[in-house]
Amino acid sequence: MRELLVYLARALVDQPDRVEVEQFEEDDGTLVLELSVADDDYGQVIGRGGRTAQALRTVVKAAAVKDNRRVLVDIVE
Numbered sequence: 001m002r003e004l005l006v007y008l009a010r011a012l013v014d015q016p017d018r019v020e021v022e023q024f025e026e027d028d029g030t031l032v033l034e035l036s037v038a039d040d041d042y043g044q045v046i047g048r049g050g051r052t053a054q055a056l057r058t059v060v061k062a063a064a065v066k067d068n069r070r071v072l073v074d075i076v077e
Contacts, residue, residue, distance in 0.1 A: 001071055005033050005060050012052065013041035030070045033060065036077065045075060 002023045010016035018038040025031055035056075037045050046053045057073045064071040 001031065001060050001063050001067075001069070002033060004063055005035060005056065005073065008056055008059065009035055009037060009045060012044050013037050014044070015041055028070075030072055031064070032072045032074065034074045034076045036075075039077075042075070042077070 002021050006019060006021050009019045009021070013019060015038040018041070020036045022034040022036075023031065035045065044052070045056070047055075053075055060073050061071055
């Protein structure tokens with residue numbers, strides 16, 4: 001799922017080499033993915049009204065269903 005998020009984010013931004021995703025697991029088994037991009041690219045990742053960010057979360061969560069995992073995608077600065 002981390003690779004999927006990196007792939008999608010790199011396709012959206014102007015500086016794909018600055019895309020970073022940190023992955024860790026919470027106590028309840030939830031997989032947390034923290035996405036960070038270049039300062040100028042946050043608008044492209046979040047999108048108008050947060051629609052792009054919500055679409056990213058939806059796609060990653062759909063991929064997680066296959067593995068019976070719960071995934072949380074955070075966009076951090």
